Amino acid sequence: MEDFSMISVMKNPKGKGLVVENNPTDYNFISKGCHGAVFKLSADRCVKIFLKNKSAAQEADAYTRIKGWTRCPKIYEVGPNYIVMEYIEGLTLEEYLKTKNYISESITKQILLILQEMKKLGFSRIDIRLHNAMVTKDDTIKVIDLVSEFHKKGSMAKRLFRGLEVLGLLDLFIAQVKEIDFKSYSEIKSLHEEFLNNRLL
Numbered sequence: 001m002e003d004f005s006m007i008s009v010m011k012n013p014k015g016k017g018l019v020v021e022n023n024p025t026d027y028n029f030i031s032k033g034c035h036g037a038v039f040k041l042s043a044d045r046c047v048k049i050f051l052k053n054k055s056a057a058q059e060a061d062a063y064t065r066i067k068g069w070t071r072c073p074k075i076y077e078v079g080p081n082y083i084v085m086e087y088i089e090g091l092t093l094e095e096y097l098k099t100k101n102y103i104s105e106s107i108t109k110q111i112l113l114i115l116q117e118m119k120k121l122g123f124s125r126i127d128i129r130l131h132n133a134m135v136t137k138d139d140t141i142k143v144i145d146l147v148s149e150f151h152k153k154g155s156m157a158k159r160l161f162r163g164l165e166v167l168g169l170l171d172l173f174i175a176q177v178k179e180i181d182f183k184s185y186s187e188i189k190s191l192h193e194e195f196l197n198n199r200l201l
């Protein structure tokens, strides 16, 4: 019998993160992070196998809190060390922006909307890491990886700014916010100033 429960992950013996220890199934490996490895189950489903049950419980808890939020994958099944969720086809936001070497107004608008929605939904960390968001075929951003978003704190948008800065797109992003959503601009501007000041410390 072939089943994803036969897939195992283990702590990386050579350093940080994890490695896939065993995958006797036909499910293809998609990608991994520090907390889990993701495998494709079907055209529209994937499973994230976690290294620690605690991380799986934290991510499952996050999905319960934001049930129905259309910016994240649908959840189909939760187990002690896994979550079966909607497979989001596309590039991570980091890969997408890197490929384009440009940030469009549509992407900037969606980022602002997502940050506002995170606030309303009570996320403890209101931020977007570029590798923890996906861009679908129709250029819609979906947020993935909610292991820590209700369990850790952090300055709002700090990781977003850092990611955009590395890609050389931060100044353009800030300029676009000023242009297209002046209401958000004063908040983003002061967060940006805080980000720059902290970096100089």
Ligand SMILES: Nc1ncnc2c1ncn2[C@@H]1O[C@H](COP(=O)(O)OP(=O)(O)OP(=O)(O)O)[C@@H](O)[C@H]1O
Pocket (backbone or CB within 6 Å): 030, 031, 032, 033, 034, 035, 036, 037, 038, 046, 048, 073, 085, 086, 087, 088, 089, 092, 131, 132, 134, 144, 145, 146, 147
């Ligand atoms: N629902 C999904 N659809 C498609 N790909 C996904 C999905 N969930 C995760 N992935 C891919 O698998 C990778 C690892 O997943 P995820 O970010 O959830 O793991 P993590 O271990 O919690 O990551 P981190 O190291 O950032 O904490 C993602 O960067 C993405 O490329």
Ligand SMILES: [Mg+2]
Pocket (backbone or CB within 6 Å): 033, 034, 131, 132, 145
């Ligand atoms: Mg991740």
